Amino acid sequence: MIKLIIGFFISLLFLFPINSAFSKEIPQKNIDNLTNKVAKKFSSTFCNTSNFGISDEGAIEFAIGETNKQFSKNKLIEFVNFNEINKKIISNIEADCQVFDFPVDALAQLENIKN
Numbered sequence: 001m002i003k004l005i006i007g008f009f010i011s012l013l014f015l016f017p018i019n020s021a022f023s024k025e026i027p028q029k030n031i032d033n034l035t036n037k038v039a040k041k042f043s044s045t046f047c048n049t050s051n052f053g054i055s056d057e058g059a060i061e062f063a064i065g066e067t068n069k070q071f072s073k074n075k076l077i078e079f080v081n082f083n084e085i086n087k088k089i090i091s092n093i094e095a096d097c098q099v100f101d102f103p104v105d106a107l108a109q110l111e112n113i114k115n
Contacts, residue, residue: 026079034071035080035088042067042085042110043092050097060106068113082111 045066049059071077086107093099 026076031076031079034074034076035085038067038071038077038080038110038113039085039088039092041070042089043096046093047097047099050099056099056103057106060103064106064109067110072113077113082107085110 042063045063046059049062050056054062086104089107090102090104093102
């Protein structure tokens with residue numbers, strides 16, 4: 001009888017193996033790459049839009065909308081540091097567009113990408 005019970009439990013282990021759950025580790029390199037992509041997307045969209053003659057406010061709104069659209073479904077977006085993204089955006093805009101009076105407070109809307 002004991003052999004039957006032991007055999008039953010062993011067969012249950014084969015049918016339903018025990019899987020251990022590990023927390024998902026996210027490499028910092030992936031987060032840094034996403035940070036760079038978001039900053040590059042925003043700054044290139046802003047530069048292109050403002051070069052077409054659209055006002056700075058309109059270019060900012062369009063760039064925010066396009067950036068949100070592209071990255072809102074990315075699962076890593078909740079782990080990025082938006083202060084770092086803002087610094088990179090300002091740096092990219094100054095280097096690529098030669099816009100040195102960019103309104104930094106307008107980038108606060110970019111954090112809505114998490115939602």
